[in-house]
Amino acid sequence: MSYFRTDIRAMAGYAPGQQPGGGIFIKLNTNENPYPCSAKVLTAIGRAAAAGLQRYPDPSASAFRALASVLHKETVAGIGPEWILCGNGSDDLLTIITRALVGTGETLRHTNPSYILYDTLAQIQEAVCQVVDYRKDWSLDQQFTAPDDRLRLAILANPNSPSGTQIEPEQVLKIANALPCPLLVDEAYADFANSDCLSLVAENEKILVTRTLSKSYALAGLRFGYLVAQPQMIEQFSKVKDSYNCDALAIAGATAAIGDQAWLVKTRTAILATRERLTGALAQLGFQCTPSQANFVWCQHPVKPAEALYQRLKADGVLVRYLHYPRWEPGLRISVGTDEQIDALLTLLKRYGLG
Numbered sequence: 001m002s003y004f005r006t007d008i009r010a011m012a013g014y015a016p017g018q019q020p021g022g023g024i025f026i027k028l029n030t031n032e033n034p035y036p037c038s039a040k041v042l043t044a045i046g047r048a049a050a051a052g053l054q055r056y057p058d059p060s061a062s063a064f065r066a067l068a069s070v071l072h073k074e075t076v077a078g079i080g081p082e083w084i085l086c087g088n089g090s091d092d093l094l095t096i097i098t099r100a101l102v103g104t105g106e107t108l109r110h111t112n113p114s115y116i117l118y119d120t121l122a123q124i125q126e127a128v129c130q131v132v133d134y135r136k137d138w139s140l141d142q143q144f145t146a147p148d149d150r151l152r153l154a155i156l157a158n159p160n161s162p163s164g165t166q167i168e169p170e171q172v173l174k175i176a177n178a179l180p181c182p183l184l185v186d187e188a189y190a191d192f193a194n195s196d197c198l199s200l201v202a203e204n205e206k207i208l209v210t211r212t213l214s215k216s217y218a219l220a221g222l223r224f225g226y227l228v229a230q231p232q233m234i235e236q237f238s239k240v241k242d243s244y245n246c247d248a249l250a251i252a253g254a255t256a257a258i259g260d261q262a263w264l265v266k267t268r269t270a271i272l273a274t275r276e277r278l279t280g281a282l283a284q285l286g287f288q289c290t291p292s293q294a295n296f297v298w299c300q301h302p303v304k305p306a307e308a309l310y311q312r313l314k315a316d317g318v319l320v321r322y323l324h325y326p327r328w329e330p331g332l333r334i335s336v337g338t339d340e341q342i343d344a345l346l347t348l349l350k351r352y353g354l355g
């Protein structure tokens with residue numbers, strides 16, 4: 001296919017976790033929320049649809065930004081709608097940020113292991129990826145803040161995937177202050193964690209925080225995320241986005257979702273309780289589990305290879321994520337499902353002779 005840019009032909013492309021057709025699988029592989037979203041979301045989407053879709057949506061999703069700035073006003077000093085940029089999922093924001101900051105031949109830095117999409121985004125930009133390994137205790141090496149003339153963006157998934165570990169906000173602030181470039185803190189899982197970095201945005205314009213409604217709000221199918229950053233940063237990023245990057249139904253649904261914080265508290269409580277139960281049960285079966293601040297658990301078994309377990313679970317109708325990163329032991333990333341789904345998983349693992 002000689003029509004394509006050489007670098008596009010050479011790249012592998014991002015491979016998302018499998019989305020099997022049919023309902024036979026118990027899906028614990030892409031960190032979706034196992035519970036249905038707030039009923040208020042469906043009502044709002046129905047209303048927006050009934051009003052007709054012949055007009056373009058609000059290009060800046062003003063209704064969402066207004067409500068999100070109210071939601072975060074206790075946390076972020078001085079926040080207003082002009083501190084928020086909405087995206088078609090937070091992946092859209094990662095694309096916007098990378099395109100706006102990192103040019104051909106320049107450098108994007110991120111950690112290993114982490115979200116594989118960051119590599120893909122750099123490759124599309126013909127940028128260079130610098131990968132800094134976590135230490136074995138999941139703290140961050142000094143190398144992450146090392147000076148580099150071509151460095152334009154550093155990305156930290158926090159909590160991280162697949163480890164579920166968290167770098168504390170005080171540490172993140174130090175990292176941002178030491179870096180010569182903006183630091184994107186990808187907080188896709190922050191609603192499941194004990195702390196987050198949102199307040200830091202007011203302290204340093206180099207700190208960019210992204211959130212998604214895909215995980216904690218159970219809206220992976222709707223596609224909505226947002227960036228919180230200082231207004232002068234948002235203004236520049238806005239130039240790079242598609243004019244109508246969020247559709248009218250998504251804006252209506254997302255606004256209703258963040259408006260129902262009671263739903264979030266209830267669902268989060270259920271997921272955290274199941275996460276602790278899953279972690280304990282896996283440990284009893286001999287797994288080494290990394291304590292998680294997210295809605296998944298990263299684990300390895302000292303005798304049963306992760307890939308074989310993944311294949312066997314899949315044959316038995318349970319999908320988990322098998323991941324193998326350079327210089328790290330392969331492992332399984334298991335999303336926190338409902339209690340019934342986790343029981344089904346544990347029953348199978350016991351049947352395989354573990355524990």
Ligand SMILES: *Cc1c(COP(=O)(O)O)cnc(C)c1O
Nearest residue numbers: 089090091115157188212214225
């Ligand atoms: C799921 C995930 C995202 C993507 O979220 P969307 O809003 O669905 O695009 C971003 N970053 C990390 C680390 C994720 O795990």
